[in-house]
Amino acid sequence: MTVVIQDRQIVEVVKSGQRPDLNVITGQETLVKLIRDCISSCWDQLPERRPTFAGIYACCFYSAL
Numbered sequence: 001m002t003v004v005i006q007d008r009q010i011v012e013v014v015k016s017g018q019r020p021d022l023n024v025i026t027g028q029e030t031l032v033k034l035i036r037d038c039i040s041s042c043w044d045q046l047p048e049r050r051p052t053f054a055g056i057y058a059c060c061f062y063s064a065l
Helices: 007-015 029-042 053-064
Strands: none
Touching: 029 053
């Protein structure tokens, strides 16, 4: 079954601070924490506290090492 979510529903959910559960990400503990922290920082309510593209790239690059 496919669930259809309207754009306005997504906007309202994000504005209310709800985010997907990142505990579903499993694997090597240090790597998982790095990835969860990176994703969470992208969702910060304050845009100036979100990472730049270079910061996201660095997170992905270093987590792959």
